[in-house]
Amino acid sequence: MINESILSDKIREDQKENRIDHMTYLEGMEVLDSDVEEAVVAAMEAYDYDKYTASDVRRALDKRNRTPEDFAALLSPAALPFLEEMAQLAQAERGKHFGNSVYMFTPLYIANYCENYCIYCGFNCHNKIRRAKLDMQGIEREMQEIAKTGLQEILILTGESPKMSDVRYIGEACKIARKYFKVIGLEVYPANSEDYRYWHECGADYVTVFQETYNSDKYETLHLAGRKRIFPYRLNSQERALKGGMRGVGFAALLGLDDFRKDAFATGVHAYLLQRKYPQAEIAFSCPRLRPILNNDRINPMDVHEAQLLQVVCAYRLLLPFASITVSTRECARVRDNLIRIAVTKISAGVNVGIGGHSGEEQGDEQFEISDIRDVEEVYQAILDAGLQPVMSDYIYV
Numbered sequence: 001m002i003n004e005s006i007l008s009d010k011i012r013e014d015q016k017e018n019r020i021d022h023m024t025y026l027e028g029m030e031v032l033d034s035d036v037e038e039a040v041v042a043a044m045e046a047y048d049y050d051k052y053t054a055s056d057v058r059r060a061l062d063k064r065n066r067t068p069e070d071f072a073a074l075l076s077p078a079a080l081p082f083l084e085e086m087a088q089l090a091q092a093e094r095g096k097h098f099g100n101s102v103y104m105f106t107p108l109y110i111a112n113y114c115e116n117y118c119i120y121c122g123f124n125c126h127n128k129i130r131r132a133k134l135d136m137q138g139i140e141r142e143m144q145e146i147a148k149t150g151l152q153e154i155l156i157l158t159g160e161s162p163k164m165s166d167v168r169y170i171g172e173a174c175k176i177a178r179k180y181f182k183v184i185g186l187e188v189y190p191a192n193s194e195d196y197r198y199w200h201e202c203g204a205d206y207v208t209v210f211q212e213t214y215n216s217d218k219y220e221t222l223h224l225a226g227r228k229r230i231f232p233y234r235l236n237s238q239e240r241a242l243k244g245g246m247r248g249v250g251f252a253a254l255l256g257l258d259d260f261r262k263d264a265f266a267t268g269v270h271a272y273l274l275q276r277k278y279p280q281a282e283i284a285f286s287c288p289r290l291r292p293i294l295n296n297d298r299i300n301p302m303d304v305h306e307a308q309l310l311q312v313v314c315a316y317r318l319l320l321p322f323a324s325i326t327v328s329t330r331e332c333a334r335v336r337d338n339l340i341r342i343a344v345t346k347i348s349a350g351v352n353v354g355i356g357g358h359s360g361e362e363q364g365d366e367q368f369e370i371s372d373i374r375d376v377e378e379v380y381q382a383i384l385d386a387g388l389q390p391v392m393s394d395y396i397y398v
Helices: 004-017 036-046 054-062 068-074 077-098 136-147 167-180 193-202 216-222 231-235 237-243 260-277 306-319 333-342 376-385
Strands: 101-111 153-158 183-187 206-212 223-225 248-253 282-286 324-327 346-348 389-391
Touching: 036 231, 036 260, 054 068, 054 077, 068 077, 068 260, 068 306, 077 306, 077 333, 101 136, 101 183, 101 376, 136 167, 153 167, 167 183, 167 193, 193 237, 206 231, 206 237, 206 260, 206 282, 216 223, 216 231, 231 237, 237 248, 237 260, 248 260, 248 324, 260 282, 260 306, 306 324, 306 333, 324 333, 333 376, 376 389
Parallel strands: 101 153, 101 346, 101 389, 153 183, 183 206, 206 248, 248 282, 282 324, 324 346
Antiparallel strands: none
């Protein structure tokens, strides 16, 4: 009998020998005629945050309209002594553009099959977890249960498997969602602009893509197999989504995978450049920190502390005051409640990251451990207690 661990090691060695170039597009991947990727990567590689001084930070804080250079100063270690002032300015900017509103939504995982080998992710294809995919009846049951809470925005998620969760499957899920919700987001595998156009026609409003890290060398060591290994195809996802007609796009790096300051800087510059290229686009940020997942003892997370997380969130708000900023249940209730008082405008509630968990028929394992387990009513009340206004939706379809 062959030892299972020896067999797994052999599979990994074979993959290493046959590993595809992470910078080369695979057949069928759309290549854009765009200079955004080059500009973002060049800016990140040139970013030396240790060169910034208190004077640079002061100058950035005193400005009314801030540039990526100001953003660079606000993300630097020199800005930490100014964190209280940054928070006050971020709170004021949030108030100008969003008033006291905090938008509520919940994610819905409809499948956890994945073809990628990402060593930090609970869904990766080598992890021995329960895999599941909801059928259309199961998706509708989940959405019906979520709708009962009063939420009117949903974020549909899958593992990254175009084979098991194909374009049409995701589109049909969007059509069902449109029966129950006013705003529909997608956090699925990167696709071509024609696929994004189809999903938009089916009812999707926006797309969020986690770049994970903008450091292509580090990216290569973390994404060992699958379509996700192709760094430029992932980085250009938001632009393809906008070309496909999506109303909004979301940006995020998974803070802690690499140097968080450089990754946050690249995230901000990426959003900044696309907003100027596509001024009609609604821009959103997520600020996830790496959370414990199954079998993640092979990575060495670079801790991002709460003060540093606050610095990133405030810097995003000061660079793009009108952007939506989301804080997920990766963070504990205390951190989330503090961030919505300062700069965050969107928060998830009643979260279950298993497959089928909302209707009480969980069939598949979760991607990561959540920290804030409050239901919709509890989060709603926490927003009120903060002197803010919970908003389920402000969109009307005619």
